[in-house]
Amino acid sequence: MTISAFIAVSAAAATEAGHEAEAAGLPQLDPTWWPSQLAWLAFSFGILYWLMASKFLPAIGAGIEERRDRVADDLDQAAEFRRQSEDAEAAYDRSLADAKAKAQAIAADTRSTVDAEIAELQVTTDKAIEEKLSIAETRIAEMKAEAANKVREASNDITKSVVDALIDETPTEDAVAAALDAVANNRAA
Numbered sequence: 159m160t161i162s163a164f165i166a167v168s169a170a171a172a173t174e175a176g177h178e179a180e181a182a183g184l185p186q187l188d189p190t191w192w193p194s195q196l197a198w199l200a201f202s203f204g205i206l207y208w209l210m211a212s213k214f215l216p217a218i219g220a221g222i223e224e225r226r227d228r229v230a231d232d233l234d235q236a237a238e239f240r241r242q243s244e245d246a247e248a249a250y251d252r253s254l255a256d257a258k259a260k261a262q263a264i265a266a267d268t269r270s271t272v273d274a275e276i277a278e279l280q281v282t283t284d285k286a287i288e289e290k291l292s293i294a295e296t297r298i299a300e301m302k303a304e305a306a307n308k309v310r311e312a313s314n315d316i317t318k319s320v321v322d323a324l325i326d327e328t329p330t331e332d333a334v335a336a337a338l339d340a341v342a343n344n345r346a347a
Contacts, residue, residue, distance in 0.1 A: 313338055 185191055314334050321329045329337075 310338065 186195065314331070317334045317337065318328060321327065321334075
């Protein structure tokens with residue numbers, strides 16, 4: 159079977175189907191109306207194509223382009239915010255380092271001031287202690303001398319009493335002093 163024979167058979171079958179379709183109430187399948195249907199199809203497709211090309215697709219493309227621009231702007235803004243946050247963090251770190259350095263300087267100044275005050279108080283306290291110690295040593299020396307004098311007087315009185323009791327004679331002050339000096343020198347030697 160050749161192609162021309164196949165086309166002829168198909169056309170006959172289409173004509174027969176068209177008559178049957180027309181009889182069945184389906185005029186769109188009648189081949190006599192196909193040229194007008196094709197014309198209206200081309201006209202409708204042309205209008206739809208024109209509407210898509212001139213109205214809908216440019217609007218969709220503009221929306222896509224606007225979205226792409228908005229995303230790019232958002233990414234640029236995010237990069238700028240990131241840079242600003244990194245700058246702020248660096249400024250914070252510098253401020254923190256400066257504050258630590260200032261705190262250490264203040265602490266060192268305060269420490270040196272306190273050390274100077276302590277040294278000054280130490281000198282003042284040492285002077286006061288030395289004065290009190292000197293006064294105390296002088297007083298102790300006076301008390302020792304006074305105690306020695308009282309011991310000497312007591313020794314003098316006891317010696318006189320002992321000699322008077324033993325020999326019934328009161329010795330002179332010079333003799334008692336000489337005797338006590340002799341005893342003191344023997345102990346020292």
